[in-house]
Amino acid sequence: MSTPYHPELNPEFNADQVSTSQTREDRQPVLQARGLVKTYGKVVGLDGVDLEVYPGEVLAVIGDNGAGKSTLIKALTGAVVPDAGELRLDGKVVSFKRPQDARDAGIETVYQTLAVAPALDIASNLYLGREERRPGVLGSVFRMLDKKGMKKRAGESVKRLGIQTIQDMGQAVETLSGGQRQAVAVARAAAFGSKLVVLDEPTAALGVKEGNLVLSMIEQLRDSGMPVILISHNMPHVWQVADRIHVQRLGRRAAVITPKTHTMGEGVAIMTGAVTVLPKDQEALVR
């Protein structure tokens, strides 16, 4: 169990605020991180971070710039190899050397820099890096792609997330709006992630309407049983969809709160270090 960064007591929070219905002792986390450390020379990115995600929940990760959010996410998804610490997926220790390792293990990530190829069409983007071949000799000898099948299944993936505005899977991604592109990226993650979907600032570049589209996609994902890690600067969005909120501060986990137990203001206060949370107040939420 980590110790809080500032050990002094703050009377504002107490264990009573934490409802007992949130205890998760009976459930095993899908992904669990223990004591992750990552340093860049003298700069400390992660200073012993713990994190756990449970089945069917949206865990939001918030934190100020430089708090280590990005590094944490990269460490969870194989984009960065932590110097120390342990990752467990479904209870088994795993180590990801590159993003492909995490992907092979069932963790799909939607990166902040939209990882879509603009000139390729939607179906090609959805299946980029995992193209499906035609059955029989055409596929095995001539390596022919099953374009029709991929297009059809891409349409189904997009529809499953409740996206109505994208109709033609043969459309180039660059002809889509920002929200639609994000929808393609999320649809790809949802279609191929078997354990966990990680979304890094999925609403950052979007307008209100498009942001709401992405939020409803996140809810769809969760309702289908897929755990989601959501990294966001947008507090209203976090409080709208998150089940629990991991507050990252100065390379550590400052607290885990929920939208029910804490207000946005309190969340920001923890994030900026204006208040701190004691470990005893955290036990119900963390485990």
Added chain:
Amino acid sequence: MTTTSSPAPPASAAEELALRRQSPLQRIQHALHAYPAISPALILVLAVIVFTAANPNFAQPNALSLLVQQTAIVAALAIGQTLIILTAGIDLSVGAITILSTMLMATLAAKNGIPAVVAIVIGVALGVGAGALNGWLVTRVNLPPFIVTLGTLSIFTAIALLYSGGQSVQGDDLPALMTWTGEAIRPFGPGTFYVTTGVVVVAVLYLIVGFALSQTAWGRHVYAVGDDAEAARLAGIRVKRVLLSVYTVAGLLYGITAWVLIGRAGVASPNAAADANLQSITAVVIGGTSLFGGRGGVLGTLIGALIVQAFATGLSLAGVDDQYRVLTIGILVIVAVSVDQWIRKVKA
């Protein structure tokens, strides 16, 4: 803009703007965006009409046969160039690799008494190795393709000249298989349109690479790497491996072209195909493949190569000074790149 199944009235002025009918210009932009080979195809058709009107000899079977043969070498080299440009790279060493392969296979067969088949295979293998060296320098040493191929252009040219002593290998000394690519095939009988076996070889190369680009996962990955290498990497594509494969395949194509070149010229000369570098790039660009990568294809390149040769033949048959050909090609290159810039600004 896609229309949804139940068209609701536009909620705002901006949405109304988005829903308005496209202007004819926008329709053209969209069509070109979807099929970038349209504009070079139109230029080629127009050129053939104009040049035939200027001098009816242009459309004679013999002239057309010659046109196709003259296009073959540049068109073949431009396949590899297209692959590399699709990955947002450039290859300045095309001509140098081809010449080196040519000189190696011709010298081995004519002077070292090595069987023609073996000599050709070794020559092609050299092309593969040279392409792989380019690819290795680009992906492992992380040098820009322009610098790598500028360097290997000099290196391979120098090696070819040193190896051959600046001397050509004459056609009489070459085995039949080596000049086989120059033999004519007359499908419609004597005196009519004909092609050489080399032209057929080049056509087959176009078919294979065109198929690989449009129908296989490798082709998708080539486009994705050129379009946005970082996005491709994050999607799980091994970008460096794709790049290395592209440069190596390009080398293979240059090696095969070397064999076609010997048949076409009837001689292996270290000074042939001197301006093949720029000609192949010109063909690719006029053919609508974007120098910024990720867009285009070999069909456009074939048309681009034909356009360049059609202008050369047509203007010469029309009795115009050769400098007008150079001038026109220059204008075409600039127009082609401008059109590419315009069509990539396409909106939904």
